[in-house]
Amino acid sequence: MSEVHVLLLPGDGIGPEVVAAAQRVLELVGHRTGYRFVFSEDLVGGAAIDAYGTPLRDETIEMALRSDAVFLGAVGGPKWDHLPKATRPEAGLLRLRKELGLFANLRPVRVFDPLADATPLKPEIVRGVDLIVVRELTGGLYFGQPSELRREPTGRWAIDTLPYREEEIARIVDLAFQLARARRRKVTSVDKANVLNTSALWREVASEIGQRYPDVTLEHALVDSCAMRLVARPRDFDVLVMENLFGDILSDEAAVLAGSLGMLPSASLHGQPPQRPGSPAVRFGLYEPVHGSAPDIAGKGIANPIGAILSAALLVRWTLGNERAATAIEQAVEETLASGARTADLARPGEPAMGTEAFTDRLLERLAS
Numbered sequence: 538m539s540e541v542h543v544l545l546l547p548g549d550g551i552g553p554e555v556v557a558a559a560q561r562v563l564e565l566v567g568h569r570t571g572y573r574f575v576f577s578e579d580l581v582g583g584a585a586i587d588a589y590g591t592p593l594r595d596e597t598i599e600m601a602l603r604s605d606a607v608f609l610g611a612v613g614g615p616k617w618d619h620l621p622k623a624t625r626p627e628a629g630l631l632r633l634r635k636e637l638g639l640f641a642n643l644r645p646v647r648v649f650d651p652l653a654d655a656t657p658l659k660p661e662i663v664r665g666v667d668l669i670v671v672r673e674l675t676g677g678l679y680f681g682q683p684s685e686l687r688r689e690p691t692g693r694w695a696i697d698t699l700p701y702r703e704e705e706i707a708r709i710v711d712l713a714f715q716l717a718r719a720r721r722r723k724v725t726s727v728d729k730a731n732v733l734n735t736s737a738l739w740r741e742v743a744s745e746i747g748q749r750y751p752d753v754t755l756e757h758a759l760v761d762s763c764a765m766r767l768v769a770r771p772r773d774f775d776v777l778v779m780e781n782l783f784g785d786i787l788s789d790e791a792a793v794l795a796g797s798l799g800m801l802p803s804a805s806l807h808g809q810p811p812q813r814p815g816s817p818a819v820r821f822g823l824y825e826p827v828h829g830s831a832p833d834i835a836g837k838g839i840a841n842p843i844g845a846i847l848s849a850a851l852l853v854r855w856t857l858g859n860e861r862a863a864t865a866i867e868q869a870v871e872e873t874l875a876s877g878a879r880t881a882d883l884a885r886p887g888e889p890a891m892g893t894e895a896f897t898d899r900l901l902e903r904l905a906s
């Protein structure tokens with residue numbers, strides 16, 4: 538039986554609750570497919586600040602590198618909001634992605650049919666939406682230097698920098714084209730080329746990469762009009778590729794299509810196999826739901842575990858290369874929703890809502906059947 542080593546980093550707020558749900562799903566998939574998942578666990582984010590005084594220890598990075606995949610919950614919360622940017626919980630997550638070289642963040646947005654009427658948008662607009670936001674994850678405004686907030690006698694000022702090198706753009710756009718080839722063969726490259734130099738370069742490089750994929754349609758879209766089209770005509774899109782901050786913003790917007798931010802999974806990849814000797818995995822990756830720590834509902838047992846469970850499906854697809862088992866998890870999510878099960882974020886007013894564990898139990902029954 539092949540061992541798959543997964544480092545769990547549940548993090549803060551609802552992170553531990555949704556990671557527990559995803560872990561149960563992986564264990565069941567393991568029994569059915571012949572993998573033995575071996576889980577290790579460590580602290581990250583605010584929990585690591587409280588225990589060790591830092592949001593990410595070097596030891597945690599070493600544990601990640603000895604694993605086939607990392608599964609993260611969420612980081613952050615009001616308890617740590619007063620800390621300077623470089624020492625906040627989020628800094629731990631950003632450093633982890635950077636140190637592991639995970640430059641590609643895949644955020645699939647799929648509208649499950651039973652939820653087509655669960656959004657503020659008309660069902661005919663969202664029904665059938667199936668797109669992927671490909672977010673560049675280790676560059677751009679998040680990491681550019683200088684980045685500083687100064688408090689001077691003459692007043693406060695702050696600066697952030699948005700740098701991109703040609704090769705950083707090329708590798709993420711190339712990945713977007715590869716993804717599109719296995720889908721509906723359309724790439725939308727998102728930028729602000731009428732204002733930003735980095736976007737002008739992004740557009741040039743994206744066009745050059747596009748020439749290598751004559752079978753895939755490339756369109757360029759300005760981020761502002763793209764934001765509008767995303768809620769007005771979301772079925773226009775197949776694969777969208779963009780810089781770090783644009784990807785963070787547009788994928789949260791796209792969560793409206795899916796019914797809740799709690800629905801969205803993500804995979805952060807760099808294309809290399811794990812470093813662990815004898816690993817059965819084809820690719821190392823970090824998996825996490827797109828949502829944050831939701832401190833307002835933490836500890837209440839009512840968080841939506843679907844984003845985490847769909848992230849487990851992405852782990853099975855991208856790290857294990859097992860498309861069939863990944864699809865089975867997604868199918869179980871669809872069937873569970875079709876059976877009427879709803880967590881509080883998805884339930885209509887007056888409709889009964891299930892807690893995290895009860896929803897996961899129902900889903901596991903479907904997956905096992």
Ligand code: GGG
Pocket residue numbers: 609610611612613627630785825826827828829830
């Ligand atoms: N599970 C995702 C999460 O915890 N996000 C918190 C956050 O602020 N992340 C920074 C980012 O993804 O831009």
